[in-house]
Amino acid sequence: MNKKTIFFTAALGIMLLLSGCSQNNSATTSPHSEKIFHYGTMAYGTAMQDAGINPHDTYCGWSTVRYGIGETLFRFNKEMKIEPWLAESANQLDDYTVKITLRNDITFSNGKKVTGNDVKTCLEDLLKKNDRAPHDLKIKNIIADGQTVTIQSSEKVPALLHYLADPYAAIIDMTAGEKDRIVVGTGPYVAEKVTDTEIDLKKNAHYWGKVQPKLDKIIVRSITDGDALSMAMQSGELDAAQGLPYASLSNFQDTNKYKINSAATSRVYQALMNYRTPVLQNNNVRKAIAMAINKDQFVSVLLNGNGVPAIGAFPDNMPFGRGLKAAPYDPEAARRLLAQAGYTERDADGYVLKNGKPLTLRWLTYTSRQELPLLAEYAQSALKEIGIKLEVNATDNYKDFLKRNEFDIYAKAIVTAPTGDPEYYFTSNVMSDSPYNNGAYNNPDVDHLCDQLRNTFDTNKRNELAIQIQQHILDDNAIIYTAFLKMSFVMKKNVTGLEAHPSDYYEITPELDIN
Incomplete structure (x- = not known):
């Protein structure tokens, strides 16, 4: 090959290489390229x-x-x-x-x-x-x-x-x-x-x-x-x-x-009591647990203010989420309730005893909602303050533990009004025959009110019934509602x-x- 041929070949190769690079770059930035999200x-x-x-x-x-x-x-x-x-x-x-x-x-x-x-x-x-x-x-x-x-x-x-x-x-x-x-x-x-x-x-x-x-x-x-x-x-x-x-x-x-887009929701972090657990069949014990949880602190510290402390199952911007009363945060009163339940002694670690046995409970939750493990850790610390030992199980296999009834308190995040109506939550989670009544809660008055709700078309009456049902749940301390969450998208x-x-x-x- 002579020098002219070598030069021409090399030049042609460079031109083709540059052309190829240009085409690849064009395909990436072209308005006709695929949009992948x-x-x-x-x-x-x-x-x-x-x-x-x-x-x-x-x-x-x-x-x-x-x-x-x-x-x-x-x-x-x-x-x-x-x-x-x-x-x-x-x-x-x-x-x-x-x-x-x-x-x-x-x-x-x-x-x-x-x-x-x-x-x-x-x-x-x-x-x-x-x-x-x-x-x-x-x-x-x-x-x-x-x-x-x-x-x-x-x-x-x-x-x-x-x-x-x-x-x-x-x-x-x-x-x-x-x-x-x-x-x-x-x-x-x-x-x-x-x-x-x-x-x-x-x-x-x-x-x-x-x-x-x-x-x-x-x-x-x-x-x-x-x-x-x-x-x-x-x-x-x-x-x-x-x-x-x-x-x-x-x-x-x-x-x-970045941009952040948020909306207030009815997603609540709740902790329900397992009525199959003998010690939790005592309302004084359930109420003591409820009174040990500082909801304001959980929202302000662990949620960084991105939530609202909860009283009942629904936020108070909904007409069926107003006028409710729950057990207040009061650790001293909680200790008195435990004493009334027979837990009058304490061991060397400060946990209450009854007939020489400590009050130990199993808290079950899952990890796909980041705040749930934080709530579990907070509850563990809060309950220790009143003398209850809490063993936390935060697991992706939580359903297996629910099926085997291997829990005493089950905490989850749930949207309570996804249908814009209160009935959904009660019929799926609270009634004695509800498919997600994991704690086996059974209150005939609640079932009766839920039946009335299911047969009532008048909106105002439905709201009144929903408030009555929630108050029964709160009086029974069957479920602790801790906070309602905001839903946020972060995007480019x-x-x-x-x-x-x-x-x-x-x-x-x-x-x-x-x-």
């Missing part, structure tokens, strides 16, 4: 035991709706008022019958039109498989006719439309089935992969809504360690994060880099369309975008 959350698959998106399976429906995979017949606006979503309208024919008319333009993500028969089949499967739905809906019969669905209940269900806005009622295509934990919904995004720790989403090409999804792909990552979630957000691995510990929010105050400055909602349901929507 990275989302971190502590909520998905709570403690890894609700990982999945089939709404009929326990609480997996929250993931179905939160991550834009499925939608319900009705939904809540920001004032927590019910409004149609997949439904066009609803007509209450009588106390037991509701006729729902569906929109005529809805398709599943596989392109199949949603009909009344699809809704009927979906709801019937829900009733077979979900442990809460039959108890809530009381459905006796469903009649499908074209784009209408008529639901006949075995009892009066004044809150039926509210229950149909629960994520468990997300409408999925039953003919498509479930494969690798994936179901077919109607939302703006489609699940491509579902694991214990991640959901990969792609844009729904058949989305029926007027606003079309703006992102090509979304990666939802479950990061249950609060520090790890915060670091991933700070390092730029994530575009947005939900569920960051309140102590971490101070890291994201630079408005040139270029993220739009991600807004916190008081129901704690809606997160990934068609409006979500990266500019």
